[in-house]
Amino acid sequence: MWMLAKTKSNQEHRAKINLINQGFMCYLPILNTKKHIKNTWMDIKETMFSGYLFIKFAKNIKNLHKVNNTFGVNKLLINKDTGMPYIINEKDMDAIEEIVKFNNNNQFTTGDNVIVNKGKLSKFAGIFLEKCSKYRAKLLINIINNNQEVIVNIKDIQKVY
Secondary structure, eight states, rough: OOEEEEOOOOOOHHHHHHHHHTOEEEOEEEEEEEEETTTTEEEEEESSSSEEEEOOSSSSOOSSHHTTTTEEEEEEEEEEETTTEEEHHHHHHHHHHHHHHHHHHOEEETOOOEEOOOOTTTOOOEEEEEOOSEEEEEEEEETTTTTEEEEEOOOOOOOOO
């Protein structure tokens, strides 16, 4: 049974460490993304749900009061009608874990919209065609109303949603 805790601003990692030290099992989904900062593309790890942390409890909830008193945690989210914490089922947690795995593996499929974020073709959008080798990918890029197939390093592209 998973529950959701609201953390203090930018203290998700601190709350996770403190809860683990108390014996709780926690999950903080982290996504690997690339952002354009100061005219360069940078690899950044950011939390999927900023300000929230998932905590797994056993069937018998004994240490529930400890969560609210943990450094980095603001409060455990409680349903006002029942007075019990919100419960997240295992299917939803599995779906979140699957999204994180898929994002962090950076797997591309034919037809995915991508953007090139390094090199001479930086900031060009295109369509992923195929993986040429372990490190290279073939893209279809529209340059001045002319479709061109180009081969780029697979680390230099990012999926656009």
